[in-house]
Amino acid sequence: xxxxxxxxxxxxxxxxxxxxxxxxxxxxxxxxxxxxxxxxxxxxxxxxxxxxxxxxxxxxxxxxxxxxxxxxxxxxxxxxxxxxxxxxxxxxxxxxxxxxxxxxxxxxxxxxx
Amino acid sequence: xxxxxxxxxxxxxxxxxxxxxxxxxxxxxxxxxxxxxxxxxxxxxxxxxxxxxxxxxxxxxxxxxxxxxxxxxxxxxxxxxxxxxxxxxxxxxxxxxxxxxxxxxxxxxxxxx
Numbered sequence: 594x595x596x597x598x599x600x601x602x603x604x605x606x607x608x609x610x611x612x613x614x615x616x617x618x619x620x621x622x623x624x625x626x627x628x629x630x631x632x633x634x635x636x637x638x639x640x641x642x643x644x645x646x647x648x649x650x651x652x653x654x655x656x657x658x659x660x661x662x663x664x665x666x667x668x669x670x671x672x673x674x675x676x677x678x679x680x681x682x683x684x685x686x687x688x689x690x691x692x693x694x695x696x697x698x699x700x701x702x703x704x705x706x
Numbered sequence: 707x708x709x710x711x712x713x714x715x716x717x718x719x720x721x722x723x724x725x726x727x728x729x730x731x732x733x734x735x736x737x738x739x740x741x742x743x744x745x746x747x748x749x750x751x752x753x754x755x756x757x758x759x760x761x762x763x764x765x766x767x768x769x770x771x772x773x774x775x776x777x778x779x780x781x782x783x784x785x786x787x788x789x790x791x792x793x794x795x796x797x798x799x800x801x802x803x804x805x806x807x808x809x810x811x812x813x814x815x816x817x818x819x
Contacts, residue, residue, distance in 0.1 A: 636811060638809075639807050692739070692761060693739065693751040694808060698748040699748060699749070
């Protein structure tokens, strides 16, 4: 079974401070990992995914297979980063669960001025 | 705008009733996913359709059913509603295999009284 854990429901930082949103997963194969973000009153949207190894809005996330983690990081948080962040996992191609996303419980990030 | 539309935006109904939620995917997307977001369960995958056929099933109750029509829009039917069914129901779409990113709609907020 696949599982995603985001241990922090709430995370508060000050503007300019580094931020790290934690995500751990449980999956027997090689998963695809994603971070989705939901700004206030907006729809869920993809922030980044591990296969593209890109940096979006200053955020990066590295997949650590040994620790089964995919933590989201940003060196200098901005007020506009305040949102709900979801870590999600998709099974590898060929698996019976391929295509569906398993989400963590989400972390509400608040960046104070 | 991701292009996924959902109707209605809000729905208030009584226990025991039946409702239908509608989703129109992005133009060209063949796959539709339904998710339920509630305070206690978080974001949970319900069901996926690909080009009219059921592709994957998640934690979907027997009281719930879905279908995808030839024009690719999808409907989620919820019957014998209970108070615990109150939630935000999201639809997402993508092109299907091997495209991973899912584009989410704004959701339908269902309140069962």
